[in-house]
Amino acid sequence: MYKRILVSTDGSKLSLKAIKTATRLAKSLGAAVTGVYVMPEYVPPVYGEAAIYMPEMSPKKFKEATAKEAAAALAVVAADAQKAGVTFAGVSVTDAQPWQAIVRTAKGKKCDLIVMASHGRRGLSGLLLGSETTKVLTHSKIPVLVCR
Numbered sequence: 001m002y003k004r005i006l007v008s009t010d011g012s013k014l015s016l017k018a019i020k021t022a023t024r025l026a027k028s029l030g031a032a033v034t035g036v037y038v039m040p041e042y043v044p045p046v047y048g049e050a051a052i053y054m055p056e057m058s059p060k061k062f063k064e065a066t067a068k069e070a071a072a073a074l075a076v077v078a079a080d081a082q083k084a085g086v087t088f089a090g091v092s093v094t095d096a097q098p099w100q101a102i103v104r105t106a107k108g109k110k111c112d113l114i115v116m117a118s119h120g121r122r123g124l125s126g127l128l129l130g131s132e133t134t135k136v137l138t139h140s141k142i143p144v145l146v147c148r
Contacts, residue, residue, distance in 0.1 A: 002026075006034045006111035008102050008136075011073035014117045018147040019077050022115040023084040025145075031113075032087040035077035036105045037070040038098040067092065099135035106142050114144045 007022035009015040019035075026033045042059045057065070070092035081088035091109070095101035106114050118133040137144050 002029050002031050002113045004034060004109060004111040005031050005113045005115060006036060006102070006106045006109060006142075007077060008036050008038070008098075008114065008116040008132075009073045009077055010037070010098075011069060011076070012117075014119060015073075016076070018115050018117040019080050021145065021147050023077075023080045023086055025113075025115070026081070026086040027084040032089070033077070033081045034105075034109050034111055035074050035081075035088065035090045036102060037073045037090075037092045038101040039066040039070055039092055039094045041094055041096045066094075097135075099132045099139065102132070102136050103140050103142075106140065111142060114140060114142055116144065116146060118146045118148055 002025070005022050005026050007018055009019060022033055025031070042062045045056055074090035074092065078088050078090060089109075091105060093101045093105055095104075102114065102116070105111075114136060116133055116136065118131065133144075133146055137146070
Protein backbone atom coordinates (compact mmCIF):
# COMPACT_ATOMS: atom_id res chain seq x y z
CA MET A 1 0.00 0.00 0.00
CA TYR A 2 2.34 2.80 1.21
CA LYS A 3 6.09 2.37 0.77
CA ARG A 4 7.47 5.80 1.70
CA ILE A 5 5.82 7.89 4.40
CA LEU A 6 6.76 11.52 4.96
CA VAL A 7 6.19 12.87 8.46
CA SER A 8 6.41 16.58 9.07
CA THR A 9 7.67 17.80 12.43
CA ASP A 10 8.07 21.22 13.99
CA GLY A 11 9.56 19.85 17.20
CA SER A 12 6.36 20.41 19.18
CA LYS A 13 4.64 17.96 21.50
CA LEU A 14 1.74 17.84 19.06
CA SER A 15 3.98 16.58 16.27
CA LEU A 16 4.90 13.59 18.47
CA LYS A 17 1.48 12.10 17.76
CA ALA A 18 2.11 12.34 14.01
CA ILE A 19 5.58 10.83 14.44
CA LYS A 20 4.27 7.87 16.42
CA THR A 21 1.43 7.35 13.92
CA ALA A 22 3.82 7.47 10.95
CA THR A 23 6.36 5.05 12.44
CA ARG A 24 3.73 2.56 13.61
CA LEU A 25 2.01 2.65 10.23
CA ALA A 26 5.37 2.24 8.47
CA LYS A 27 6.18 -0.78 10.63
CA SER A 28 2.84 -2.45 9.89
CA LEU A 29 3.24 -1.85 6.14
CA GLY A 30 6.98 -2.44 5.82
CA ALA A 31 7.41 1.16 4.66
CA ALA A 32 10.23 3.66 5.16
CA VAL A 33 9.84 6.98 6.98
CA THR A 34 11.21 10.33 5.87
CA GLY A 35 11.11 13.11 8.46
CA VAL A 36 11.02 16.71 7.31
CA TYR A 37 11.64 19.88 9.30
CA VAL A 38 11.05 23.19 7.55
CA MET A 39 13.35 25.98 8.67
CA PRO A 40 12.19 29.58 8.23
CA GLU A 41 14.09 31.93 5.98
CA TYR A 42 16.20 34.63 7.60
CA VAL A 43 14.37 37.94 7.75
CA PRO A 44 16.48 40.94 8.76
CA PRO A 45 14.95 42.98 11.58
CA VAL A 46 13.05 46.12 10.64
CA TYR A 47 13.22 49.00 13.09
CA GLY A 48 10.68 51.77 13.43
CA GLU A 49 9.87 54.48 15.93
CA ALA A 50 7.94 52.14 18.21
CA ALA A 51 10.24 49.13 17.83
CA ILE A 52 11.47 47.31 20.89
CA TYR A 53 15.20 46.87 20.79
CA MET A 54 16.28 43.29 20.33
CA PRO A 55 19.83 42.24 19.63
CA GLU A 56 20.27 41.53 15.95
CA MET A 57 21.01 37.98 14.93
CA SER A 58 23.32 37.55 11.99
CA PRO A 59 22.24 35.33 9.10
CA LYS A 60 25.00 32.88 10.03
CA LYS A 61 23.88 32.62 13.68
CA PHE A 62 20.25 32.33 12.59
CA LYS A 63 21.13 29.47 10.24
CA GLU A 64 23.11 27.73 12.99
CA ALA A 65 20.25 28.09 15.48
CA THR A 66 17.58 26.82 13.09
CA ALA A 67 19.80 23.93 11.97
CA LYS A 68 20.24 22.96 15.63
CA GLU A 69 16.43 23.01 16.13
CA ALA A 70 15.95 20.93 12.98
CA ALA A 71 18.51 18.35 14.09
CA ALA A 72 16.86 18.03 17.51
CA ALA A 73 13.37 17.63 16.01
CA LEU A 74 14.55 15.08 13.44
CA ALA A 75 16.44 13.15 16.14
CA VAL A 76 13.08 12.51 17.82
CA VAL A 77 11.72 11.05 14.57
CA ALA A 78 14.89 8.98 14.08
CA ALA A 79 14.65 7.56 17.60
CA ASP A 80 11.00 6.59 17.17
CA ALA A 81 11.73 5.02 13.76
CA GLN A 82 14.63 3.06 15.23
CA LYS A 83 12.43 1.90 18.11
CA ALA A 84 9.81 0.73 15.59
CA GLY A 85 12.49 -0.90 13.44
CA VAL A 86 11.78 1.07 10.28
CA THR A 87 14.13 2.69 7.79
CA PHE A 88 14.49 6.44 8.39
CA ALA A 89 15.87 9.42 6.51
CA GLY A 90 15.72 12.98 7.80
CA VAL A 91 15.77 16.16 5.80
CA SER A 92 15.65 19.81 6.77
CA VAL A 93 14.70 22.41 4.20
CA THR A 94 14.43 26.19 4.24
CA ASP A 95 11.31 27.88 2.95
CA ALA A 96 9.14 30.86 3.89
CA GLN A 97 6.07 28.70 3.23
CA PRO A 98 6.30 25.42 5.19
CA TRP A 99 3.39 23.82 3.31
CA GLN A 100 5.20 24.28 -0.01
CA ALA A 101 8.35 22.70 1.37
CA ILE A 102 6.40 19.74 2.75
CA VAL A 103 4.64 19.07 -0.56
CA ARG A 104 7.85 19.59 -2.56
CA THR A 105 9.83 17.28 -0.26
CA ALA A 106 7.16 14.57 -0.44
CA LYS A 107 7.28 14.69 -4.25
CA GLY A 108 11.08 14.85 -4.36
CA LYS A 109 11.49 11.87 -2.02
CA LYS A 110 8.77 9.95 -3.89
CA CYS A 111 6.64 9.59 -0.77
CA ASP A 112 3.16 8.17 -1.19
CA LEU A 113 1.71 9.43 2.11
CA ILE A 114 2.17 12.58 4.19
CA VAL A 115 1.51 12.39 7.93
CA MET A 116 1.25 15.59 9.93
CA ALA A 117 -0.35 17.04 13.03
CA SER A 118 -3.00 19.71 13.18
CA HIS A 119 -3.58 22.23 15.95
CA GLY A 120 -7.26 22.18 15.01
CA ARG A 121 -7.59 25.95 14.80
CA ARG A 122 -10.95 27.03 13.51
CA GLY A 123 -12.85 30.23 13.01
CA LEU A 124 -11.04 33.52 13.39
CA SER A 125 -7.85 32.04 14.87
CA GLY A 126 -7.64 29.60 11.94
CA LEU A 127 -8.20 32.43 9.50
CA LEU A 128 -5.66 34.77 11.10
CA LEU A 129 -2.98 32.23 11.94
CA GLY A 130 -3.54 30.05 8.91
CA SER A 131 -2.97 26.36 8.87
CA GLU A 132 -0.05 24.65 7.23
CA THR A 133 -1.99 21.39 7.42
CA THR A 134 -4.95 22.88 5.56
CA LYS A 135 -2.62 24.24 2.89
CA VAL A 136 -0.94 20.84 2.47
CA LEU A 137 -4.38 19.19 2.23
CA THR A 138 -5.45 21.73 -0.37
CA HIS A 139 -2.36 21.56 -2.58
CA SER A 140 -1.02 18.00 -2.24
CA LYS A 141 -1.83 15.33 -4.78
CA ILE A 142 -0.34 12.83 -2.31
CA PRO A 143 -2.71 11.46 0.37
CA VAL A 144 -2.43 13.23 3.74
CA LEU A 145 -3.12 11.67 7.15
CA VAL A 146 -3.88 14.32 9.77
CA CYS A 147 -3.34 13.54 13.46
CA ARG A 148 -4.94 15.48 16.29
